[in-house]
Amino acid sequence: MEPIAGDAEQFKQSFREEAREILTELESALLELNENRSDPDLVSRVFRGLHTIKGSGAMFGFERMAAFTHDLETAFAMVRDGRLAIVSELIDLTLSALDQIRTMLEEETGGELANAAACAGILESVRRLAGIHQNAVAAEKCGETHHDPAVPGGPVRSWRIRFAPGPDLMRCGANPLLLLRELRTLGSVSIQASMTAVPSLAEIDPERCYVSWDMELATAASLESIRDVFIFVEDTCEISVEPGPDASARMEPAPQADITARALDEKRAASPGRRNHDKSDAPSSLRVPAAKLDQFVNLVGELVTVQARLSELARGLGNTEISGVSEEIDRLTSALRESSISLRMIPIRGTFEKFRRLVHDLARELGKQVELTIEGADTELDKTVIEQLGDPLMHLIRNSMDHGIEPAAERAERGKPPTANIHLCARHSGTSVLVSVTDDGRGIDATAVRARALEKGLIGPHADLSETEIYALLFQPGFSTAKQVTDLSGRGVGMDVVRQKIELLRGSIDVASKPGEGTGVTMRLPLTMAIIDGLVLGVSDACFVLPMASTLGCIELTREDIALANGEHVANVRGEIVPYIRLREQFDIQSGSPEIEQVMLVETGDGTVGIVVDRVLGNCQTVIKSLGHVYRQVQFVSGATILGNGSVALILDPERLVQDAIRGVSHAPRGQPKARAERRNSSEAMHQSAVC
Numbered sequence: 001m002e003p004i005a006g007d008a009e010q011f012k013q014s015f016r017e018e019a020r021e022i023l024t025e026l027e028s029a030l031l032e033l034n035e036n037r038s039d040p041d042l043v044s045r046v047f048r049g050l051h052t053i054k055g056s057g058a059m060f061g062f063e064r065m066a067a068f069t070h071d072l073e074t075a076f077a078m079v080r081d082g083r084l085a086i087v088s089e090l091i092d093l094t095l096s097a098l099d100q101i102r103t104m105l106e107e108e109t110g111g112e113l114a115n116a117a118a119c120a121g122i123l124e125s126v127r128r129l130a131g132i133h134q135n136a137v138a139a140e141k142c143g144e145t146h147h148d149p150a151v152p153g154g155p156v157r158s159w160r161i162r163f164a165p166g167p168d169l170m171r172c173g174a175n176p177l178l179l180l181r182e183l184r185t186l187g188s189v190s191i192q193a194s195m196t197a198v199p200s201l202a203e204i205d206p207e208r209c210y211v212s213w214d215m216e217l218a219t220a221a222s223l224e225s226i227r228d229v230f231i232f233v234e235d236t237c238e239i240s241v242e243p244g245p246d247a248s249a250r251m252e253p254a255p256q257a258d259i260t261a262r263a264l265d266e267k268r269a270a271s272p273g274r275r276n277h278d279k280s281d282a283p284s285s286l287r288v289p290a291a292k293l294d295q296f297v298n299l300v301g302e303l304v305t306v307q308a309r310l311s312e313l314a315r316g317l318g319n320t321e322i323s324g325v326s327e328e329i330d331r332l333t334s335a336l337r338e339s340s341i342s343l344r345m346i347p348i349r350g351t352f353e354k355f356r357r358l359v360h361d362l363a364r365e366l367g368k369q370v371e372l373t374i375e376g377a378d379t380e381l382d383k384t385v386i387e388q389l390g391d392p393l394m395h396l397i398r399n400s401m402d403h404g405i406e407p408a409a410e411r412a413e414r415g416k417p418p419t420a421n422i423h424l425c426a427r428h429s430g431t432s433v434l435v436s437v438t439d440d441g442r443g444i445d446a447t448a449v450r451a452r453a454l455e456k457g458l459i460g461p462h463a464d465l466s467e468t469e470i471y472a473l474l475f476q477p478g479f480s481t482a483k484q485v486t487d488l489s490g491r492g493v494g495m496d497v498v499r500q501k502i503e504l505l506r507g508s509i510d511v512a513s514k515p516g517e518g519t520g521v522t523m524r525l526p527l528t529m530a531i532i533d534g535l536v537l538g539v540s541d542a543c544f545v546l547p548m549a550s551t552l553g554c555i556e557l558t559r560e561d562i563a564l565a566n567g568e569h570v571a572n573v574r575g576e577i578v579p580y581i582r583l584r585e586q587f588d589i590q591s592g593s594p595e596i597e598q599v600m601l602v603e604t605g606d607g608t609v610g611i612v613v614d615r616v617l618g619n620c621q622t623v624i625k626s627l628g629h630v631y632r633q634v635q636f637v638s639g640a641t642i643l644g645n646g647s648v649a650l651i652l653d654p655e656r657l658v659q660d661a662i663r664g665v666s667h668a669p670r671g672q673p674k675a676r677a678e679r680r681n682s683s684e685a686m687h688q689s690a691v692c
Helices: 004-035 040-059 063-080 088-109 116-130 134-141 176-184 223-228 261-270 279-284 290-317 320-344 349-366 383-404 408-413 446-455 467-475 494-504 559-564 654-667 673-689
Strands: 157-164 188-194 212-219 238-243 345-347 370-375 380-382 420-429 432-439 508-514 518-526 531-539 542-547 551-558 570-573 576-582 596-604 607-613 615-623 637-642 648-652
Touching: 004 040, 004 088, 004 349, 040 063, 040 176, 063 088, 063 116, 088 116, 157 176, 157 223, 176 188, 176 212, 223 238, 290 320, 290 531, 290 615, 290 637, 320 345, 320 531, 320 615, 345 349, 345 383, 349 370, 349 383, 349 420, 380 383, 383 420, 383 432, 383 494, 383 518, 446 467, 467 494, 467 508, 494 508, 494 518, 508 654, 531 596, 531 607, 531 648, 542 615, 551 559, 551 570, 551 607, 559 570, 570 607, 576 596, 576 654, 596 615, 596 654, 607 654, 615 637
Parallel strands: 370 420, 542 648, 576 607
Antiparallel strands: 157 212, 157 238, 188 212, 345 380, 420 432, 432 518, 508 518, 531 542, 531 615, 551 596, 570 576, 596 607, 637 648
């Protein structure tokens, strides 16, 4: 067993991770409560979150954080009991307090220290609102018994409480004495310890608590408030709370008297704010460090590569027994690959919920009324994609708040409701996920964007641009239509960051806007960044991989078909004219094409497009490897992979390939030979690493 100090630090780290999730949920609940102040479920969610932070924090050594959270918990207990009204000041103070709690969580890991003056100011304001007296707080810190201000007035009842810690309670870093101390804050308590379970000295486990306690509590607090004291240890301990002999006669008859511990447990289990689970559900999930998960996925990727080599050898040897074993390993590897990918998939909810606070704070700063709505929060994405998606979404929301959303007076003049809406949406589209940010603001003025681009020399005076191409200018480095620089925007760096981040994720981004009605930005992202199914394509002696998810089919292209097209790069596909791109020309491969070529039909944001290759070599499971800094300027490939024969093949990105071809046709077929030469130089370097 590891040293106790090492175990304690491990428990602390687990608590930090859990606390971060609780704080995110608390922010979401507080902002919802600000809009619907009469919802008791939201009040309960906030109270339980604060209660868990306080109680668990004290157990794991975060005493300063627990003490800071106490008055916040007390205030929301009063709200829950109907003795304190929800006001905007209380919501804002609690949100500010959550910021300080986040800082306290990270202090021991090298983070900055929480602002002591800010913490004191928050507590003073909360106590003033809730009517909590400083002497009561000081008395509790000194360990004196007092009547908690959160306890509602009314008849004092007697309760019998039995608390027997489970065998693993102290191994998890919990301290049962802190629970007894908190119970004393509810009223007058008499405690009797039972030592009957203590074994002989030779059999004692120093990490186990053998003592149990029988207590009598006289309090005006409810049964729910009493059980809340044990909320974060109830799954590992034996806890019973029953009315005392003198309280049964005073308790109201059914249905309130029927609120037994079991009924209360069922009620709390159904509560959306509940964070504990029944004992039978405890083993159903496991928290795994991200580094271990990444290592596991990397090992699965190496296994996929080795399996591809085994399949290649089996085909070459022609031995049926070896081929049978290879096919079985192929089946198992495919199943393991699917399992490893599913482990990396997490809901996008946590990322979306973080922006409720951003919209709330920016709305106050800008003096605007804005509501954030969320759709598709349960949509799952690769954890790597979600980790990189935060910055693009933040920039898009800030731009919507600053540029898109009009002030309330301007919205009224246009006949719009005073409260604007920003809508975050995620949904599946084939093997991709579409994440969009939409607002109902003033929209984008395409004329102003074009004029600004002309002023900065990004386009010529006679450039004929479509609306889509004009909107694409917004993502150019340093581009901004803002007339003045503010703390939020106007520096021309936000949208450029968005484009770069999305391209690094092998995604694409589109803008749609209607003047006076609003703007929508949609990001198309891959489901996974690790392993994909692909088709191996050959052009001369070079090999490429085309993601299977983008492929619609394959047709033949003969010399006669080329002649009928009069030199245009188009093919007739079941009566429909489809443009195509020649990989030989794109990568400047100097060799003759065969009599019959293959056209791979792919679906992109610009419609169906063909990719012409010499031959289709078969399908493969592809482990994506980055190309490194040498080829960072090459936009139409998303990485490389190792084939079964040990050679390297480039992984094509159909979206970028088509966009590159469109830019080449519309901007530089004859007038910009330099761009063509640069692409050819990059293609030559890439071709050297892709030779089969």
